[in-house]
Amino acid sequence: MSAHGKKLAWIQALRGIAALMVVMVHDRGALAGEGGAGRTVANALLPMAMGVDLFFLISGFLMVLITRDFDGSKAYAWAFTAKRIARIWPLYAMVTLLAIGVDHPGLHGLVDRSVLLPYLEGLLFVPHNPAASHLYFQMAVGVAWTLCFECYFYLVFALCMLFGRWRYGVMAGWFALTLIAIPVLRGGYNLGVATQPLVAWSRYANLAVNPIVWEFVFGMLAGWLYLSRFTIRYNAVIYSSVMLSMVVLLLGWHRIGMVNFFGPAGWGAPLTLLFFGAVLLAKKGGLVAPAWCVWLGEISYSLYLVHVYVFELVERMAVRIPTSSEMIGAVLFVARPIAAVMAAWMVFRYVEAPASARVRECLLRISWGRHAGKHSPPWPDTESSVRRVSGGP
Known part of the structure; x- marks a missing residue:
């Protein structure tokens, strides 16, 4: 790993922690049906859903970091x-095929238009049904609701680049x-991510007006703070x-009306404070990332996408064990995250990494304009150092 890569290991580690938090909040379902201690543990794990808020903060940070040498060109x-x-x-497309097979065995999921349509909309990152929950969008691949927000942010970021040195001004105006x-103008301002009035004329527009986008902005x-000259001399401060x-x-x-849910009026607020503190410490080299967290961060996208389906397969095997439901719940609670991490490592190594590299190579061969080749962006070391952590959740 390069010196710059070691310096950014902390952000990789945070991605690993965020992914593990999401895995555990979904894993709590193994204990939710039990009484006593099992249900208490399940309820205590609910706030770990804030791993999604952490993902969004990291994404905004990384987009500033990896484009620090933007030259203003369309290329x-x-x-x-x-x-x-x-x-x-690429990986999301493959997981979508897996989801169709798991959710609709046989050819039914591939030939029935009503079944297939939500999966196809998901491949375009279009919210399927914003009225279903105002946030989860009733996506066919459940975790893809976060990718809708992620890709909306990337789209805004990329389009604003077309304005050259004015990109951040345009972006500020858009947000x-x-x-x-x-x-x-729509009748009152609030930061509740699940209470926003729906935009009836466009499902995609519901992404733009949802306050959870503030987390990308934060x-x-x-990111700007990290790249600035501002520092605080003493860690104790x-x-x-x-x-x-x-x-x-x-x-x-x-x-002040805070809620135990996603968004800047929920878990995003304390996470933002902690994240800014981590940025200030990282500038001074005051953060040391455990190796296992860095490794987990490397496979975090695979883990985020496949863990739900690994959980399903493990559960189908576990229910055949001749024992009590309480014992099965305890076994699932321990076995599912372990199986998910192992599967994610294999998916990352043999599917995600090679597929991503191949698609990237093909797309970068496409020129923007007649003379784009002469203005190919000189990507800095930062890009290579964080390439694996600059994607979605």
Whole structure:
């Protein structure tokens, strides 16, 4: 690993932690049906869903970091877009095929238009039914609701690159319009991600006005802070400032209308404070990432996409064990995450990494304009160092 790669190991580790949090919040279902201690553990694991908020903060941070040497050319903007597509879409397309097979055995899922349509919409990252929950969108591949937001952010980021050195000004204007002006004009402003009035004329527009997008913006602000000259000399000042802010926020949690859910009015708020603290510490080399977290971060996208289906397969095998339902629940709670991590490692090594590399190579051969080849963006070391962590959840 390069020196820059070692410096960014902390962000890779955070991705691993975020992925593991999502896995565990889904794994709690193995204990949710039990009484007593089992249900208590299951309820205690619910806040681990905030791993999604952490993913979004990391994405905003990384997009600023890997485009720090943006040269204003359309070729650079296309290269950025191509690499994001190659990072997200190939594995997701393969998992979509897996999902059809698991959810609809036989040929039914491949020939019935009503069954197939939601999966095809998911491949385009179009919310299937925003009215279903205002956030999860009733996606055929359940975890893909986060990818809809992720790819919307990438789209905005890429399009704003076409404005050259004005890109961040245009981006600020767009987010001010979609996250502030339009919600206010539609009848009242609030940061609740599950309480936004639906946009009836466009399913995709519901992504733009949802306050959870603020987490990408906060991540971008953290990226600019990381690249700036601003530092805090003493680690103790960083720790005490973050802790004091966290205490004030948690003490006033219900009084200011905070909720135990996704978004800036929920788990995203304390995570943002912690993330900014981590950025300030990382600037000074004050964060040491455990090797296992860095490794987990490397396979995090595969883990995020496949763990639900690994859980399903493990459960189908476990129910055949002649024992009590309580014992099966305990076995599943332990065995499913282990199986998911092992499967994710194999998927990453033999599917995700080679497929992503191949698609990236093909897309980068496409020229933007007649003379695009002469202006191919000189990607910095930062890009190679964080290429594997700049994708989706």
